[in-house]
Each structure stands twice: as structure tokens, then as C-alpha cells.
Amino acid sequence: MLVFWLGLAVFFPACSPSGENRTTQGETPWRAPESANHRLNPFQDESALEAGKAVYQVYCWSCHGETGMGDGAAGGAMDSRPADFHTKSFLNQTDGAIFWKISTGRNIMPSFEEVLSEQERWQVTAYIRKLGEGMAETLAASPVRLRDDLQINHYMKVAPRAVRIFYEPKTDAIWYATFEGEVFRILRSQKPLKAERILSVSDHGISRLQGATIQGNTLFLAGNNRVNDNKGTTGWVMRVSLDSDGKHSVTKVFSTVEYGTTSTPFDHGWSAVRVSPDGRHLFVVSGSRTDHGEVQDNKGAYPNSRNEPLTAAIFRFPIDTKDLLLENDLDWLRSRGFLYAEGIRNAYDFDFDKEGNMFAVVNSGDYDQSEDMFWVREGHHYGFPWVMGGLETPQQFPDWHPDPEKDPFLNTSAAAWPQDFYNDPDFPKRPDQVVFSPGMRNFGPDAVKYRDRKTGEIMDAAATGSSITSFTAHSSPLGLNFDRDGLLGDPYTGSALTLRYTKGTKSSLMQPFTTNGEDLLLLRVRYDPALDNFTLNSWRIAEGFNQPVDAVLVGKELYVIEYGGRQRGGNIWTVSFP
Template structure:
């Protein structure tokens, strides 16, 4: 995303937005130069509504040819609003049921969905009012309606993350800094994923936020020679936890201190762009895989666990860590990705040894989102072979994750998860994402297993969602930007 990101090609929203805003490079998953210029037109509207808004009733209407399409008869879809290009987060105010959405410039907008017509959003809080950093990539409400905004501030080849919190005060909010990181070293490539996903614990006592990697797969990235020999740093490729009552907390770029302070929650995550608690109170996170043809992931995050990056992708080893690695013989490298084109996959005798035992991603038993590439180069469907896949189809770019935590839905939707996939920018697979998956998690001892079923297709680049009653609202980053209403049983 910016000086630190790239183009979002297939590398996750955190990147492309950055680049656009910072004139950054472009990465691996979200391929598309995104126009951040067009903002919402209804900026001078009144302050966010604090009144209760009933859950909208979906009224079936014919959908245009380029609209999302349901794959089940009990799902209904309509467009709620056009919001302009580049909006990156969507959340629900737990008090009013209004929807709030975030621009990477750091402005927060809101709208109240109407059951019988499209509506338009209005500016709720400007970046200057919030006092946040310019590259905003995360937004979350706490159960007490405190609003949290994650931003990134660049200074030369360095970045620092800033989380601002807005506490309700009268008719407005009082803003302060919950936490910031020390300055840390960027790579100045599309692989600078920055700080993005954020979630508040169900009891409202803790905030969890993601800081993505600065590399594609653990390779040396020097930022044009500024940081010789540097790979990842303590403040990247990890999820951090801080108390919600913190004030001006500073996280050091020192792993021993992060662990001693209890701030390092989970390590070894390439880019956990979205985090969500499920109905059981467990923290689940997406993770976007590298430019090579290895799985994306869904992980159950637990304190002190290491999830493998950059030594493992899904249940597969990163071959660059081995002394006999020959990239010219690697059939999992596709030339449509930047890391392959620039020969970042190479024999690497100084690749570090694994630091800890790894926790594998959630096993996917299909029937969908379970394509993988064998070492022989063939693309296969795991469930067709009667086996699970440790993760999700390569290059899908899973982003928005939401759970029915109140068990309000019916049938196989009750207590389930809903996962949006931005869509593949390349790779040999036929499963391209740009869809909504129904995720059913089953706990088996110390792990989860999942089924993944495609229920809506035809989005452009869906990026985030919010569930209100039996209605899932989906923010589509692609095209002119829209919020869609998905009526569920």
C-alpha cells in the first residue's frame, strides 16, 4: 500500500490501497490500480444517528447482469448503496445498527440501510477529527460502541502503526491514541502489508490487531540498500493484543519485550487482514499466501502460537529454506506474479532456521475453495480426492470474515461463518474467488475443521462484511464501490 505496499495485485488490500495513497508499488493479489479520488458525495450530512434502526427487510428485485448471484433459492440480494471507489472496511454500530465504512485516507462514513430503496452515506468522522494516521486499513466497534481506527504513518523507509479510539461523549466522540508502534523498517515493495485488521474481544477488554509481513516469503528485503540482510522484524507478520483501557501505549520493535509485555499474541502470519470471533468465542483469522502457488489460510489464533510464516504455507514447507532448492525446477512458481518475475525465489543459504513448532491452519473439507497444486504442477481438487486441504485455494485472497455469533440464522447458516474472497490475480487454478463462502467450523480436540461452500458469486472485489440479524452486508471494493444486502435464512 504506499511507500510500503504495492498494488494489491494478489497481495491483499492492505497493499494496494497503500500504494495508491503513497504511490507504492504493486503486489500480488489485488491487481488493479484503484482510484482513491472519488469520495462520497454526501459529506455534509448530520452526525451519525444514535437511534435504533430495525433490521431491513429484503425485497427481491431483478438484479442487473453484472450483480452478485445467489447459488441458493433461500438467499436474496439487492444493492443498498453506491459508496464510491476505494472503501476498505465495513462494520456495524452495535447500538444503532448503522453501517460504518472506512476510506484509506482515514475518513469514516456511515449510512442507515433502507428496506425499500438505495441510500447514500455521509461523513461521520474525518481523519483530522479522528487524529489518525493517513493510511487507514482497520476499523472496529467494541461492545460499548467505542470505535477503533487503525492507521499507518510513513517516514522514509520506515512505518509505524497507530490505533485511535473514539469514546462516545455527548453527541460526538472523544478521540485518543490507544497504541502506536515504534518505527520499523519497511521493504518499500508491494509486500509491505502494514497494520490492518482489528477486532475487539467479546468482553470489551482487549483489542487484537494485525501487522502484516514486509516480505513475500521471508526473503531478504533491504529497501534499496537501507537495511542490509533484513527479512522480517519483530513488529511484522504477527497479531498483537493490547488492553482497551490503554492510553498512548508504545509497542517496541523488540520481540523479547513484546513477549514480556504480553503484547505478542500470535506470530508467523503473513497477512491476517481480517480477524473475527466465532460463536464459541474463539479468534479466527484469514491469512493470505505468497506469490507462489501455495494455499491461503484460515487459522484459529491462540496466544503464543506460531503459524509458520515464512517457513510454511498451509501444510507445505517453503522450499527456499532448504540448501538444495532450485527455483528453475519449482513447478509452483507462476510468471504472472511479481516475486517470480523479480526472482525473489532463489537458493538462499542464509535462510534462518524455524524458531518454534508450528500450528497448522484449519483443515478444509470442501466441497469448495479447496484447489491445490501438486509438486508435479497439476492442479487438483482436494475434496474430489477424498482428502482435506490445509487452508484455501491458492491466490483466492480471503479478506472479510464474519460469524453468526448470536446464532440468529437458521439451518446450516446458524452459528456459521461468512468469508469473502477478493479474487485471484493469477495462478493456474480455475477457482478464482470473487465470492462469498459459507464456512462451517467443527471443533475436534485442539483444532477446528471446516466445510467451505460457495453461496454467492459475481462480486468484483468483495472486501468486508457486517451481519445484522439475518442480513449480511457486503462491501465490494471493485468498480464504483457498493454495499450489497445478502438476505439469509
């Protein structure tokens, strides 16, 4: 489901807010009954902590973060932060109260009573208490190459919650941006390397920053600002002109009218932004505000709201656009030429090949649909919310009823399950006379696990001589880069590269498919005239990153940036090609 937020959100497993006093508006504090408070934890030895850590990695970290500070990327889009296990209000609870909340669930946090055994729930209770007390070992990652002709080196530590990395050739600088709106510049020639903060949120005004790029001496920043007492949102793109003397001027490209945000991790917001190869246009992604097209009215503030005209699409604007106000009206957006492509759930990243074709990597929802890679063409509709990963969304069929016993594509640990988002008899009908453009078929050999439609079994397309659209479910592909200049050596020349943010051992949704993830994929992209579409082959070439959220290809080096936690921060790694 990532946003992050990433929606990144935004493409993440279920969240588990267990704090004593963490509430959303209109809710009472979450307190365990007295009978639960007095229960003692029978599993507290070292083996229990190790077992609890394994459970935490699969079910909890994406919202609560590596160190338990409530700073996981999946929680970024929600109107209240997931519980911080380091706070007094959390640590003052008894183990029995924590165990009860894990078992019972509330709102977006599912009940784990049927998902985890009683022993596992006690074990994760022990682990998160130790995590909060600062005594538990945190997750670690050290990237490793899977091919001998690659080199991976640590470049530098970065600020917490990094979301974008990009390159500016004029001064030979690597730039990166954080979710909180900070923008840093790293001069590659400067030794030792130093990240200089150029902008903060007070400079550009975007409080939830997800997109950033640079063209010449101009930065373009994309994101959202909450309105209406945090119930609504507006999308923003800002232009920052940088002067040689270090000063800068800020103008608004556009903002949107108000529309409803959600209290879930499904509100992906405005994210990826890129300048067209000819320099004439600015392309901006707006992710969906839902998991699969369900009603998300934010506790009634925006009645019957599902997806909006301003969401789940890629937009195009003249590069010199200034002070534009976007209406939340489909006909208005189409008639003015702003709506470039529709029906794309969450294209958190996109790039152009050497011929100027646009490609986007897209993550699907909580249902076990595969993740798409699209050849994005003007005026095309790519199927969301009726089709994702080549599989039809079952809510559109009146004879379908959500039952995990009968439908193996439903995962009860998913964030969409506990609030009954799948029970949707009023799901909208497909638009008349609209042909959906399919995702690209991937023939593997890697990242092509899928669930068989008839049997529900997990299959490997490479092993069966078939293909899927386009990547293993819940992989969350990010950081797409094409070798447009053909600088990479054989066998990488002219290929594309993408990251998978999610890892099977850390994701309750991805785990049934694979233990792999948090890796780098090499993509061979070829046009098939019979399909009038491109096809893929994908290979894993590096692994062991920790929440890799974006990448930029500079010459023969790919700079990979990690999201990091609220305080710990992540890293930039360089993957050097022959």
C-alpha cells in the same frame, strides 16, 4: 499477496507500471528506446480490444485498477503509484513504447515477454490505450445467489477504496472506512439511505487506514503512516470517542517505532482490529512486510531487513491502553504480553465464534501455497515464513534453486519473480524448539483446488477424497463472520462466512487453479479432538461481487462492501438468509 496493501496487499497478482514518468526515488524516468517508439500496433480492431480486455483482467487490473487510474488495491502499499493510463504522459507515448515496456518490465513489474505472446501484448496495448482515452468498457459485476433460499440486493454506492464495514447497534448504523482515512455512518432507519462522513484523516492522523471497528460509542482505527522520506513506516491505532452531540475526542492507543516499509505490494501493514468478546482487550493484526520472508531493505534504507518483530503477528492490548510506544523487539513485546500469536503472514480479517475462539483467514505469498484459516491461540506460532498453507517454503532448503521449468509452484507473472526474490541462499533457519500450529483442513466441496506436490498438477481435494490447508491458493479470503447468535436459518445456523477477494479470470496467479472467486463461502467449522484443531467444509453460495473486501453480519443479513476504484467507488450489497 490483500493488502491489500491489503496488502488485502497485499494479496494480489503482479503489477505493471507502464507510465512514462512514474518513478521511485533514485530512479530515472522510464523511456523506451527510439527503435521501439516507431513500431506500429497491428492489432487494433474490436476483436483485439476484447482479447486485450481479457488479458488486462488477468494481469493488470489488480495494480492499475478497473478503469486504469493506477488505483488497484495491490498498488496501495508501494512507494509510487502504478501508472494512470488517463494521464497525458501515458497517452503521449506511442503504442510501440507501451508494448516495449509490457515486454521488458522493470522493478516490481515483470517482463511479459515469456508470459504473453506478441499478439497478446499488442492486444493489451490497444486495450489500455482505449481505457486511458475513456473509450473502453470497464469491468462490471452483479452478484448472483447460488442457492434459492438467499436474496441479494443492492444497498448503496460507497466512496472509492473502501476497506472496512462494521455495525453499531446502539443507533442501528452501518459504518464503513476507506483506505484514505474517511469514516462514514449509515443510519439504517433513515430513508433514503445516506452515508454521512464522520471522520477524515485530519481527525485521526492515520494516512493509510486498514482497520476499523466500534465498541459502544468508541471507534478504534488501525493503519500506518510513512516516515523517513517514505522509506519507513510506523503503525498506529487510534481511539475516537463519539459524543451524542456529534463531537468527538481522539486519543492514541499506541504507535510503533520506525521500521522499514518496502517498495513492493508485499508490505501489508497494520490492518484488522477487533475488541475481545468480553470487552477487556483490543486485538490488532500486523501483516508481513515480505512475500515469503525475503530481504526487503527498501533500496538499502533498512539493510538486511526481512520480517520484523512488529510484523506477521496478532497483538493484544488492554482496552484502556493509551499513548503506548511499541518497540521493534521480540523479547520486549513478549515480556509485556502484547504479542498474542506469531508467524501469521497476513490475517486481514479474524472473528470469534460463540465460545470465544478466535479464527483468522490468511493469504499466502506468490508461490502456489494454499491459503490458511487458523484457530488462533495465545502463544502459538503458525509457521510463517517457513510454512504457508501446509507447504514448506523452499528457500529454507539449500538444494532448492528457483527454476519454473523444474518447480511448477513458481509463476513467472508473480510480483516476486522479476526481482529475483526467490534466489535466497541466506534464508533464515527455523527457530529452535518451536512447534508450528497447522492451518485448518478443508474437505470442500468448494475452494479446495491445489497443486500436487509430486506432479505439479492441479487437483481437486473434494474429487480425490482428501483435504487441503485451507483454501485454494491466491484466493485472498476476507470478511470472516461467525453466526454467533444462531440467527441464520437452516442450513446456515451457527456457520461462518467468508469472502474470496480474488477471481481466477482476473488473476494470473489464481487462474491455473480455478475461474471462480470474488464469491461468498459458507463454512462449517468443527472441532476434531484427535487433531486438537478445527476442520472445515466450504460451499460457494454467491458470486459476482467486484473486489469484495469486507463484510459484517447483522441479524440475518450479511453486508458486503466492495473496494471500488480511486474515483468510481464500489457498492454495499446485502445477502439475506432465511
